[in-house]
Amino acid sequence: MGVRITHDCVTLYCSTSGWAFGPVFEDADQAEAFLEWTKKHVGRDLRLLSDEELETEYRKWLSSTAECRECGDRFDLVEDGSKLICPDCLETALEDEGVR
Numbered sequence: 001m002g003v004r005i006t007h008d009c010v011t012l013y014c015s016t017s018g019w020a021f022g023p024v025f026e027d028a029d030q031a032e033a034f035l036e037w038t039k040k041h042v043g044r045d046l047r048l049l050s051d052e053e054l055e056t057e058y059r060k061w062l063s064s065t066a067e068c069r070e071c072g073d074r075f076d077l078v079e080d081g082s083k084l085i086c087p088d089c090l091e092t093a094l095e096d097e098g099v100r
């Protein structure tokens, strides 16, 4: 608990005000994946959301996406929440096996 200075994690910030906000991400790829997801599913400027609204969207993102065990990218889960690899890696795996 307490105020921390980021050294090895990533946060979102407003480039106009220089003010950081929102969740702390492990790396820039994870933050980028969240931003991409919010463009599709939130459709609002994240700076206009309250802390509670942003936390709700972050939790939705975590529960509706998974980290690919092959490439580490986050991808949208569709019907089958048990998938562990993203569509790109699945396609590559199927090609490698000669299925496609």
Ligand SMILES: [Zn+2]
Residues within 6 Å of the ligand: 068, 069, 070, 071, 072, 073, 085, 086, 087, 088, 089, 090
């Ligand atoms: Zn992948």
